[in-house]
Amino acid sequence: MDENPASQWMSASPQDPLEAKFFWTGGPVEVAADTWFASLGSGVTAFDTRDGLVLVDTGTRLFAGEMADGLRARTDLPVHTAIYTHGHIDHAFGLDAFLVEGQAAPHVVAQERMAERFARYARSPRHNATVNSRQFGGRDDDPAFQGEELRFGYPTHEPTRYYQHSLELDVGGTAFELHACRGETDDHTWVYCPERRVLCTGDLIIWGVPNAGNPQKAQRYPWDWAKGLRAMAETGAATLCPGHGGPVVNDPRLVRRILQDTAAFLEEIVNRTLAVLEDGSPPHVDVVRRVKLPESAAPWLQPVYDEAEFIVRNVIRYYGGWWSGRPSELKPSPRADVAAELAALSGGPGALLVRAVELAPHDMPLACHLADYALEAAPDDPAIAEGVAALYTDRGARETSLMATNLYRSAAAGALKRLSSS
Template sequence: MDENPASQWTSAAQQAPQDAKFFWTGGPVEVAADTWFASLGSGVTAFATRGGLVLVDTGARLFAGGIADRIRTRTDLPVHTAIYTHGHIDHAFGLESFLVEGQGAPQVVAQERMAERFARYERSPRHNATVNSRQFGGREDDPTFQGEELRFGFPTYEPTRSYQHSLELDVGGTAFELHACRGETDDHTWIYCPERRVLCTGDLIIWGVPNAGNPQKAQRYPWDWAAGLRAMAETGAASLCPGHGGPVVNDPRLVRRILQDTAAFLEEVVERTLAVLEDGSPPHVDVVRRVELPRSEAPWLQPVYDEAEFIVRNVIRYYGGWWSGRPSELKPAPRADVAAELAALSGGPGRLLDRAVELAPRNMALACHLADYALEAAPDNPVIAEGVAALYTDRGARESSLMATNLYRSAAAGALSRLPSA
């Protein structure tokens, strides 16, 4: 993997500060003739054709209106076809905002597994709302993720046409090639328009370490993801429209490099993890510690959202099952019982917390283990709750990935929620 980032940028998005890549908001950027990209929360690509507008993704209900307003400064064509790259709510739930008055329902195309995803969402709405409250809000009850606009379930416009492996579409004489690729999800599609040399990757590219290890979400597939990226690199695409962040415009060398670098990163994580698993299948925590994580200076491979350690854990989950490998954890005692026993052995929950605070400057990970046990042994003690919250607030501030930052912030908020005034 090439360790040196590209020195020349070819679009306004690429001139943004490094930490703004994943969160880039802007557009419409003309990525090819009659083709525009805009992003607010996630990206949407609009292709004007003689048959009408083709949209790749439609944003979330919460943000789709803002994206549509941007796109509509360039075209007033009715939407002929919407292609969902995958079924996440920030990509497949905002189509109604793009429709023009009086137009009929558009064709909606997606990979065939998307229906199963929406059915899962319908069965676990409260769970999903809590998970996303933690991940994006840094607390378990963020009201933004409890409301209708970010509700999981079936989108207003469900797919009307599905495919399994690949599909060729023609809309008004413009061809679109759709390819299934398990990656962040099992229902993912990437799209290439050969006439305009525009590649739409969905979340297979997000201007950061790939979201292949999300701690709270379903299985990811980094090996298939890497193969898909290498197939994309062979298209000869000149412009790249990602799931998050800004586009690459008319720079085929940079497009190819981003795709190949990201593929190599994922391949290295997978191969290094399997090598340790093959060395006697040690307990999972030991596998994680023994894997040498790949690193890159490239701006498209920074841990701003997900991170390599989490990808290792996802590889282990796929190949190694749910058991950690520790015999005591096969059928473990209740955590509260373990916490009470450790507190008794150490002189009480307060002593556990004191030791955690003492350890924090030199070993924050170990300190947090002790803090957890202190809180679980004395869940109603406000002094311990405040101390634990302070530790997790500090730990969250030290992290680079949004996932780790917000999960630690959520832990701090959860500890404080035990206080009488909370």
Template structure:
């Protein structure tokens, strides 16, 4: 990393806090290089899509909190070596998502080459089960992440570095003159933890804080735990941290700012939980709950709570799944007919699939995108090889994607649009994805996309 970038990083993160800058420079690697950013005398920070916190223990080498993904593994190794604090003794996984655990391999390879001990990897006990599950569901993970991120060639990994030391509730690790308190907290995942270093007043949150609406509702991933997540944020508030190092996004410097960020995030999750529970207790169907929860827009306007990855509507759905199961209280959905059969019946009564598709186009022009999607999808299910119906479906979902703020919604809608556009034009999904705005930005190198989520989700 060049000197001017390292010097400029503190002013950059201050501008991000004030909403004067976006996270793009951080996430795209503008501040990632061969040197760590020194945030304190003994605290190094590797700013990338997935951050890594690096601690100089004084006389017992280095401790890493997380290790980033495979794309930055070699850079991280070089930067830690240049940090000059000795070998990596311990490496803590805050959770088992692939964008946090794949930077360990160069350190293991170095140990094998030099005949020294490889770093001790420490993680919650559920990380082992997660890795086992990833191997068994690699095909599924490949497909959902291709759709979510618009990367048709993505292949899910099947080799993982399992932890050496595991714990259940909490673990105290002492290295040199520093104490690392690892506290388990279910939130985005069941295997999550945050790390508190009291001597440095520093808090490593992992993905419990990511400069986005909490990733507590990802529609294609396993269960999340919003209420326990909020409790963890409240517990972190009580620590009085002066430096917060997040799993994604820039650090937060200063006790008041740290307290505010944790408080606002907890309040957002708490109101979603409270409103969802109240509507469920009143006997409403899932449909009424989804559309009945009122999201506080003042919180979403915070620079660190934008719904740019996940979004509150998905969190509500995840709470229903957690508290109420998969049945949405619509009796027709308890034991439904095949979707294609229902669509064919509707299309037949409406005068044909093309008539439904044309009505979808009218609704699209009226700005009724949700209704337009229902009709376009029904038409496509009823007439799966009709190229004119496919063209309408492609158009509807392309418009939906343009109107969305979250990566998750855009990814699903862009993929659906590309599927139908490929049918209508006689091409393939990969070709059609390059026609989307995000596909063009990827081609131009303006954004970086890789394996950044998994079966249980990531930021």
């Protein structure tokens, strides 16, 4: 194996645009004249102009150096302007790696809500570390996130210019159109370069079901997201550079189809969820069960990261508040007390676990409810902990989305952690 990991991805490019999936890494690929796209962890697009480079996104600190090395094999221009599509750490924290020695500080442009995002990160670093440990590491205390994430309140280069709705920039005679669009975040920007017909979507396109339902993160906005995608489709873009995955190069029909398909997918989820809410405002879990989820065979709408059911729940959260709709859950008894009572009625925590294991082959969701109660009723019982961990390990292996897989893996790890600490 090559000892230089950068050389393994720098020459990669999607052979077929439909193979440019979420986990694709590659680049720099020349996607238009004097324009390059690379993706390692997340996508970065570089535009060569007379005044220097314009970067749309900058990657994460962990991977930006390898992408910058690849880009510097193509151009030695300083970075004039960086545009952050949103404030997530895999898009707005890697700028240092792209700067050339001795260059002037670059301009950094972002939507105005990004300042509040960074302030929120600074106020809740341990919470952020834990939820990202679960989401990406499959446990509550993955050292990679507990160590790194705690430093990510603010990026090294904060925005120097904020805009509200839209902004036109001219850098070295090249025009860039910036448009705000609430979607995965409330501070999101999509960027279009009309001269080169290059569209940079950030995470509004990720080669998978849109991340509009993340179970642990802040509110998402699929209705506004869909509007933004339809606006992008009207630009006539020939090339699409996504937030994750590979680019679509010089194929305006495919670009338009991806944008319109994704918009329609989100609109269907929102409309179907609201229709059920309007039918008597049933308890939230019943809404989720009653919404018929849209399906698609398109490679850009597969549940590899997020999934449609989670988007339904995000719509409910926005329109329905925090209460589940179950009367007992308005001001509930402590879970441990409920678990102890159910265990007593069932013949003990062991009986709950035995029944959970029996149910698992044909009703895994119900099995997991019983497993939770068993563990909460007997948190120090090694046999219960091991049984629950095995159940959640099995459930995680059955899932397709990264989020569901890792959150169930985290549940398994948490059960065993109780065992090791007892």
